[in-house]
Amino acid sequence: MRVVTTRDELTAARAELGTVGFVPTMGYLHDGHLSLVRAATSANDSVVVSIFVNPTQFGPGEDLDNYPRDLDRDLALLEAEGVDLVWTPAVEDVYPAGSSTRVSVGGVTDVLEGARRPGHFDGVATVCTILFGAVRPTRAYFGQKDAQQTVVIRRLVRDLALGLEVCVEPIRREPDGLAMSSRNTYLSPAERAVAPVLHRALVAAEESYAAGHRLASELLSAAHAVLATEPTAQVEYVSVADPDTLAELDDVDPARGALLSLAARLGRTRLIDNLVLPRSV
Structure with missing residues (x-):
């Protein structure tokens, strides 16, 4: 090399x-x-x-x-x-x-x-x-x-x-779902224990979509309900957006899919994560 x-x-x-x-x-x-x-x-x-x-x-x-x-x-x-x-x-x-x-x-x-x-x-x-x-x-x-x-x-x-x-x-994740990031080293042990809530929130939105919900408000509600279980996570945003333009969606067209994404702070560390709702064939 x-x-x-x-x-x-x-x-x-x-x-x-x-x-x-x-x-x-x-x-x-x-x-x-x-x-x-x-x-x-x-x-x-x-x-x-x-x-x-x-x-x-x-x-x-x-x-x-x-x-x-x-x-x-x-x-x-x-x-x-x-x-x-x-x-x-x-x-x-x-x-x-x-x-x-x-x-x-x-x-x-x-x-x-x-x-x-x-x-x-x-x-x-x-x-x-x-x-x-x-x-x-x-x-x-x-x-x-x-x-x-x-x-x-x-x-x-x-x-x-x-x-x-x-x-x-694809995103590489730790066994508990936390997306790998160089900034994860900033997390205290207590913050590291909370951090997987970001991925769990995205999965909850994905499961809501799989259950037939198409309104962005329904997917966002599912994600926020999970985030609320960890009040130390200071949520900056949760988004349901077009995967190409990143415009926020009112509802998801299965033919286009969507990008679910969020950002939150744990103490002084800012983390982001996302999950793609794929286009249907």
Whole structure:
């Protein structure tokens, strides 16, 4: 496994590779990230992973300085998975001095996480555009846990004709249902015990849908009833939205399905989760 830092080193190393499956990460890897690596390995000649905590997607008061980092551990995990190339750029390697270009994806960034974290998706879209241009992947791999991000990236790639395939892999969960996330390390033992309520709430909404309920209000009621059993979870939103536009729905059309998503705080830790109601055939 080769590890490079600068863009010039990356360009030289990339020239030796064939089709590339690219996994962009912010490090502190868990099995969710590694599942993306495995998916990339199965479909490409080579796998490239980036590890970069992107400052432009963090807002004021967010956890940029405290975001968990352990590069040595990450590199050992990636080497064990057979990754070919890891790019670990410094900020100046991604955003050269005088950098002033920003990429903004309209519409799908104005709701849900975008409404609560202004500028976040501009940072995501900008860094992904830069990473894609530098790595020149055949396919790029993202996890469904960040559902809105996957919608944004697909729109970005389509609108700018970036010429790569965006692959979205299922959420990886702990045995009790909690979606794997680097931020789970922030949770105290008591908060960790409560955290699976997010997934249970989504499952309750899914079960309501399976029972024949189609009104969004019915699905939301089912989710909120479960969330109410854990009053320490401070709910920010629960959503039933169109899976492509992210517009809130009044009722779910089985032919289109829906994205069930939510965000809540446990103490100082903010968690998100989602579940997809699939389109009927």
